[in-house]
Amino acid sequence: MTLIDRTRAVIDKRQVLWTLVVRDLRVRYSRSILGYVWTVLDPLLMSSIYFVVFVFIFKSGKVGQQPYFLFLVIGLLSWQWFSGSLTDTSRALLADAKLIRSTNLPREIWVVRVVIAKGVEYVLSLPVLAAFTLFYALQGKVHFNLGLLLFPVGLVMEFVLLIGLGLLLAPITALVTDMARVIKIVLRMLFYLTPVLYAGNRIPAPYDKAVWLNPMTGVLEMLRAGFFDQPVVRGPVILGAVVTVALLFVGAFTFSRLERSVLKEI
Amino acid sequence: MSAVISVDDLGIEFFRSRRRRMSMREMLFHRKRTHSTETFWALRNISFTVKEGEAVGLVGGNGGGKSTLLKMIAGVLLPDEGAVSVAQGVAPLIELTGGFVGELSARDNVYLQAGLHGMGKDEIDERFESIVDFAGPQVRAALDTPFRHFSSGMQVRLGFSVITALDEPIILVDEVLAVGDKAFREKCYKRMESLLEGGRTLFLVSHSEAELLRFSTRGLYLRSGELAMDGAMADVLAQYNADAAETGK
Numbered sequence: 001m002t003l004i005d006r007t008r009a010v011i012d013k014r015q016v017l018w019t020l021v022v023r024d025l026r027v028r029y030s031r032s033i034l035g036y037v038w039t040v041l042d043p044l045l046m047s048s049i050y051f052v053v054f055v056f057i058f059k060s061g062k063v064g065q066q067p068y069f070l071f072l073v074i075g076l077l078s079w080q081w082f083s084g085s086l087t088d089t090s091r092a093l094l095a096d097a098k099l100i101r102s103t104n105l106p107r108e109i110w111v112v113r114v115v116i117a118k119g120v121e122y123v124l125s126l127p128v129l130a131a132f133t134l135f136y137a138l139q140g141k142v143h144f145n146l147g148l149l150l151f152p153v154g155l156v157m158e159f160v161l162l163i164g165l166g167l168l169l170a171p172i173t174a175l176v177t178d179m180a181r182v183i184k185i186v187l188r189m190l191f192y193l194t195p196v197l198y199a200g201n202r203i204p205a206p207y208d209k210a211v212w213l214n215p216m217t218g219v220l221e222m223l224r225a226g227f228f229d230q231p232v233v234r235g236p237v238i239l240g241a242v243v244t245v246a247l248l249f250v251g252a253f254t255f256s257r258l259e260r261s262v263l264k265e266i
Numbered sequence: 267m268s269a270v271i272s273v274d275d276l277g278i279e280f281f282r283s284r285r286r287r288m289s290m291r292e293m294l295f296h297r298k299r300t301h302s303t304e305t306f307w308a309l310r311n312i313s314f315t316v317k318e319g320e321a322v323g324l325v326g327g328n329g330g331g332k333s334t335l336l337k338m339i340a341g342v343l344l345p346d347e348g349a350v351s352v353a354q355g356v357a358p359l360i361e362l363t364g365g366f367v368g369e370l371s372a373r374d375n376v377y378l379q380a381g382l383h384g385m386g387k388d389e390i391d392e393r394f395e396s397i398v399d400f401a402g403p404q405v406r407a408a409l410d411t412p413f414r415h416f417s418s419g420m421q422v423r424l425g426f427s428v429i430t431a432l433d434e435p436i437i438l439v440d441e442v443l444a445v446g447d448k449a450f451r452e453k454c455y456k457r458m459e460s461l462l463e464g465g466r467t468l469f470l471v472s473h474s475e476a477e478l479l480r481f482s483t484r485g486l487y488l489r490s491g492e493l494a495m496d497g498a499m500a501d502v503l504a505q506y507n508a509d510a511a512e513t514g515k
Contacts, residue, residue, distance in 0.1 A: 019381035027369050098364035103382050104341030104356065178290045260344045264280060 003252045009106040016105060017113055024117035040125045043076040050076075050197055063198040065228040067141045073132055074224050075196035078158060081122040082216060083187050088114045089166030090173040090183050097266040107259055108252075111166040119159060133227065147225025147232055154222030161215045161244045167251030171258035174266060195220055200233060215240035215247070269315040270353045270436060270467050271339060277310040277347030278334060308334050309491045310347070318354075318435070321468040323482030323499050325506045330488040332471045336360065336440050339469060354467075355434035357383070359442045362425030368414030372405065372424060375413050379428045393431050400457070401427040402450065419446050430457055437461060439470045443477055455480070475503060 010017065029035035051069050055061040064071040092110045093100065100110060136142045173179040194216045195203075203211055211217050218240025225232045282304040309331040316322055324332050337343040338350050340358040365379045376397060380390045398406050401424045408416065416424070422445040430437075443458060444451035458481060462468060472478050478485070478499060485502025487495035489509065495502050 013384075015386065016382055016384065019378060023367065023370070023374075023378055026374065027367060098361060099382070101337075101342055102340075102358060102361040102364040104358070105382070176290055182290055260346065263343050264278075 002256060003249065006106060006108055006252060006256070010108050010112055013105055013109060017109055017116070020109070020113040021117045021120065024113065025120060036124065039080075039121050040128050043073065043080050043125070044128065047072040047076050054197070063202055065199055065224070065230055067136045070132055070136050070142065070227060071199075071224065072197065073129055074227070075220055077122065077125055077129060078154075078219065078223055079191065079194070079196050079216075080125075081118050082158065082162065083191070084121075085115050085118040085162045086165055086169070086183065086187060087180075088118065089162070090169040090180060092166065093170045093174040093262055093266060100263070100266060107263075108167060108255060111170050111255075112163060115159060115162045115166055118162075119155075142227055143229035145226055145229075147222075148227075150222040150225040150232065150237075154219045154225075157215065157222065157241060157244055158219045160248055161219070164244065164247035164249075164251040167255040168247065171255055171262045174262045175258065190214070190216075199230070200236060201230075209235065212236040212239045213243060215244045218244075268318060268353070270318045271316040271350070271469065273312055273314050273335075273339070273348070273350050275348035276312040276335075276338065276345050276350060278308050278338065278343065279305050279346045280308050281305055307491055309338075309488075312348070312488075312493050314486065314493065314496055316467060316469065318467055319465050320484055321462060321482040322470065322484045322486060323478040323502075324469070324471045324486050324488065325478065325502060326488035326494075327510070329490075331491050332488055333440055335488065336438055336469065336471050340438050352436065354436050355384070355432075356436045356438055357429050357432040357434035358438045358440075359426065359429050360438065360440045362429065362442055362445070363421045366413050366421065366425065369412060371410045372413050372416065373409045376424070376428055379425070380432070383429070383432050383434075385432060389433075397424075397427045397431045400431075400453070419450075422446060423450055426454060430461065435465075436467045436469065439468065439472070441472055443470065443472060443474075443481070478503060 047069060050072055051061075054063060055068060061068045064075075088095075089111050092114050093107070096110050100107065133142060137144070169179070169183065173183070193211065194214055195211065200208060200211060200217055200221065212235050214236075217236040218238075221233055221236050221240075312335065324335065326332050334343065337360065338345055339352060340356055340360060341350075341352070342358075342360075365382050366375045367378065370378065376394065377387070377390055380393075380397075381387070385393075398409065401420070405416075405420050405424050408420070413421070422442070426442070426445050437458075444454040446454070458468075462481065468481060470478065470482055482499045485495070485497060485499040486493060487502045487506055495505050
């Protein structure tokens with residue numbers, strides 16, 4: 001089974017993988033002292049903007065669960081991981097062309113390392129989420145429940161999803177010049193098609209089921225499960241997991257098919 | 267002695283136009299592929315083996331497939347036909363400064379580059395001083411400045427120094443056997459010689475007859491994608507020169 005072989009090859013090189021992840025983070029944070037602040041500031045500012053727009057202008061803070069600001073922060077933080085990772089993994093094979101041409105590593109590493117580096121950034125931003133949770137919990141507005149256990153499961157699912165999509169898109173972007181633009185537009189559309197700003201149950205039937213096909217719906221459902229007094233909807237979680245695994249297989253297959261051509265091109 | 271590199275009926279095919287980049291816009295609106303589909307075999311039907319400790323020089327004209335062959339042995343290109351198997355670790359002197367990041371200090375870059383080629387942190391710690399020593403006093407003085415402030419000469423010197431410090435039994439060289447100024451070039455040659463005496467296997471691509479004769483004993487001659495000759499370095503060079511004189515007429 002090639003997927004298992006490739007996974008093992010990448011795991012064998014975990015030391016190199018770690019070196020690359022550390023390099024990514026160092027490069028980012030050595031450029032400015034504000035490095036860390038930037039990664040947190042963006043989702044926080046966006047949360048504030050959406051909060052103002054929906055709560056004060058549209059007067060419809062009920063589109064999501066309460067407290068709405070916490071609902072937004074959870075969604076936007078993990079969406080940032082998703083979109084940042086997708087943008088960078090799709091460029092991964094082009095951005096590191098020189099390195100790929102001179103080192104014989106399993107090529108999947110260049111995708112995996114972006115997802116991990118972005119994931120580390122995401123984890124580093126979790127204290128902010130914890131702070132807001134505490135803030136609302138002290139006011140008695142957070143309904144903690146056993147769904148919290150689903151939080152790590154959601155993270156794992158998002159990780160696998162990003163690897164699958166990265167493996168699929170990285171070689172295609174290396175061969176098709178304007179793919180990066182397409183990805184940018186699709187990501188923006190996907191943002192509104194994913195329950196980031198609103199709760200999934202707000203979508204009128206039968207379209208609510210269509211959104212279940214988007215694995216990020218399931219991911220967000222799990223990440224938010226422990227904080228609000230809404231029962232977890234099982235549909236998007238189960239369907240999302242199936243789609244995620246399917247994407248991983250499709251991604252790994254595409255990557256191995258196109259690897260040869262990509263190496264000739266870059 | 268066992269074979270450490272074995273190349274079996276190797277072939278690789280490229281597109282005639284150098285880039286085959288496709289564009290979504292054109293695929294959608296013109297309903298055609300935006301690249302020519304004409305291909306050619308850069309290398310075909312290549313078979314040979316290299317034994318442990320051999321020093322092989324690869325000669326041939328431009329576009330003869332030398333670098334392509336080397337890249338396939340290094341594992342950074344994959345063959346379309348046949349197979350390459352390399353039994354031991356490889357230190358590739360190809361694109362020496364490719365792995366360096368301009369933003370990071372030279373010190374961080376040494377750790378990064380050596381790490382990418384599989385050296386553990388302890389090993390790098392141990393060899394760090396000798397790597398920097400070899401790269402020269404200019405590099406040592408600038409160890410903690412960002413790598414992009416280095417002159418290109420200093421960059422390749424550090425690159426050469428890191429790769430040759432790798433403890434790999436096979437060394438692949440793509441026309442970067444010696445880099446930097448005259449004094450440093452001699453240092454490079456000396457290091458190469460000491461590595462060869464240590465029993466390393468060398469696979470060298472070069473246009474310099476002096477280098478080829480100095481370092482390799484066996485020669486391979488690639489002519490328009492085919493292995494035209496495999497023999498003693500001096501004989502292969504003689505044949506290559508005769509061919510070159512023929513086409514030069």
